[in-house]
Amino acid sequence: MSLILSKATKYIKSNFRDSSDLYRPEFHFSAPLGWLNDPNGLIFFQKQFHLFYQYNPYATKWGNMHWGHAVSMDLLHWQNLMPALAPDEDYDRSGAFSGSAIERGGLLYLMYTGHVVLADGSVTETQNIAYSLDGLNFKKYEKNPVIAADKLPEGASRSDFRDPKIIHHDGHYYAVIASTTHAQGQILLYRSDDLLDWQYFSTIFSNRPELGMMAECPDLFQLDDQYALVFSAIVGPDLPNAVYLALGDLDWSTGHFQLNKISILDQGQDFYAPQSFSYQGQRIMIPWLRNNDLVNYLSDEKHSWNGQMGIPRELSLANGALIQRPVLELGQNESNSPFSLSSKHSIFFLDTLILNSNSGLAVGDRLLLTGGQEKIELSRQTNSDYELNLTLVSSKRRINIMSTSDKDQVLILLLDRSSLELFIDNTGVASVVLYPERPWEKISYFGTSKFTGRIINLENIK
DSSP: OOHHHHHHHHHHHHHOOOOOOSSOOSSSOOOSSEEEEEEEEEEEETTEEEEEEEEETTOSSSOSOEEEEEEESSSSSEEEEEEEEOSOSGGGTTOEEEEEEEEETTEEEEEEEEEEEOTTSOEEEEEEEEEESSSSSOEEOTTOOSBOGGGSOTTEEEEEEEEEEEEEETTEEEEEEEEEETTEEEEEEEEESSSSSEEEEEEEEOSOGGGOSEEEEEEEEEETTEEEEEEEEEOOTTSOOEEEEEEEEEETTTTEEEEEEEEESOTTSOEEEEEEEEETTEEEEEEEEOOGGGTTHHHHTTOSEEOEEOOOEEEEEETTEEEEEESSOOSOSTTSEEEEEOTTOEEEOOSOEEEEESSOOOTTOEEEEEETTEEEEEEEOSSSEEEEEEEOSSOEEEEEEEOSOOSSOOEEEEEETTEEEEEETTTEEEEEEOOOSSOOOEEEEESSSOEEEEEEOGGGOO
């Protein structure tokens, strides 16, 4: 263990006191203290799920990027471990930035971006390898960087070259990597036979307005008979970032991606930098939940932590439509609480709520969640259109959510202390970060028929 990594470990052990907090999530992952952002290195290795993440243990604002680390047996209950990587080499001295994980020959390999700010203020980013036998202690490859700036294609920026996602296909390893050229986003594809010797293969996606100024955290995977390319676009100054899912065909002989369809992945705008992995044939994705306007709210309010992940979600296609299902076993446990509400009836709860309704909302129906004078209102406007209105002491927001189905729709509502995730028939999905002045305490229904479902207690989720 390097001195810098040892210092971070000792600091966390010495300064972590209590995880309780008005806004600390109950069932979303958060770091023990300090700043958290992008999920990294998602993988099932040696009978555990591993979640790595961008981490600053020393402050509740972005900076001094390490790799945090947690493990889980069920993707819901996480055990925090000490950091896996620190910025302790010349090629990553300004930050160990985002990346991914893959298993090869019984070893767990991490590929990550080394970020270096030079004396003149210019930036160089490179791709590097670390590996581990036990999934806990990592050694950096002695010949890092494995992809340096001299392997960039002509015109690509060496200061915006990051977030490698490794995949294995037909005996080769590939890495999709975020890049820019002339202030326009593009995604590059590199190839290797051994994870150590990499060569530029193609510019897999470019010349699209959705790529924005930079397309961060690219992810490439197969869904049914199509390939999915996910990226988080920095659209421009003072504009909300967006996460896109591009579906298409991939010619592996040329590295050319032929686009068929592109869409926003989450309609709440507080969803960013997701990463996915495969487990038992399922494609599971975890995002970072953050709001541009509130990204430093917890820091400014002197909380000891800042940042949370979204609930893991399984991705699939059905008749060409993207299905996103939260990875929670909902409604199967007899101790879950069934309910049936008629108009203007209410249910009281405290802080957190997991609700699964098979009846959904009819057109014109609405749900109202309240805590003091603050409220969250979800209403169904038409067969496929919903409106979410947030009225907080500090802000007001309105979010439109569209579902591709017009039948009776399953509604899953996940309300944590500082976030809300909605899954409407698993096709209309919205994630929201919020900081209420006081805990949520009541949900009310207003409609023409009954609203039925189950309230799920966290301890009953398996």
